[in-house]
Amino acid sequence: MRPLRYGINVTLDGCCHHEAGLPPDEESMAFWTSEIERADALLYGRVTYSMMESAWRRPVDGSWPDWMGDADIPFAEAIDQKTKYVVSSTLGDVDWNAELLRGDLKESVERLKQQPGHGLSVGGVTLPLALADLGLIDEYLFVVQPVLAGHGPTLLAGLRERIQLELVERQELRSGAVAMRFRPTATPG
Numbered sequence: 254m255r256p257l258r259y260g261i262n263v264t265l266d267g268c269c270h271h272e273a274g275l276p277p278d279e280e281s282m283a284f285w286t287s288e289i290e291r292a293d294a295l296l297y298g299r300v301t302y303s304m305m306e307s308a309w310r311r312p313v314d315g316s317w318p319d320w321m322g323d324a325d326i327p328f329a330e331a332i333d334q335k336t337k338y339v340v341s342s343t344l345g346d347v348d349w350n351a352e353l354l355r356g357d358l359k360e361s362v363e364r365l366k367q368q369p370g371h372g373l374s375v376g377g378v379t380l381p382l383a384l385a386d387l388g389l390i391d392e393y394l395f396v397v398q399p400v401l402a403g404h405g406p407t408l409l410a411g412l413r414e415r416i417q418l419e420l421v422e423r424q425e426l427r428s429g430a431v432a433m434r435f436r437p438t439a440t441p442g
Contacts, residue, residue: 257375261394261395263398266401273398295332295375297376298341298379309333311330334350340358342355362387381409382411392434416437
């Protein structure tokens with residue numbers, strides 16, 4: 254069974270808005286590139302899918318935009334090539350190596366997890382909350398940024414039940430951010 258991994262940047266006060274942490278540097282981009290490469294496929298909700306597509310999809314002319322630095326291109330290439338599953342009841346169609354997931358969320362994700370492979374990666378805010386509530390996330394990866402945001406969406410706000418986690422890996426980045434990988438010790442009922 255493929256594990257479902259949730260990875261996100263989060264500030265010390267729990268904000269998980271994509272612009273709230275430190276600006277990405279070469280080390281953090283390499284870190285997230287390796288995380289994307291570990292996954293067989295990516296799982297997104299509508300908002301995260303749209304945001305990721307607008308930033309990381311290879312342009313039609315085949316050349317990456319000028320704003321991308323050398324550290325951004327491996328990440329862009331990794332994410333651009335991955336299979337993506339999009340959970341949405343409002344989108345009519347998706348492309349960018351993507352397929353819509355409709356119907357019962359738990360059944361759809363369990364079916365994806367049953368397929369052979371090394372793992373699935375989920376990002377965003379709303380979808381991971383629903384997946385955590387269903388007990389479907391096998392690994393949580395939080396890159397804690399040494400920043401206090403003071404506002405913005407917070408990590409897993411509204412979680413129905415407490416989830417006990419066990420720290421399985423910790424890595425300090427030169428920026429002061431700390432990557433912590435956790436696995437649930439028990440799942441919600």
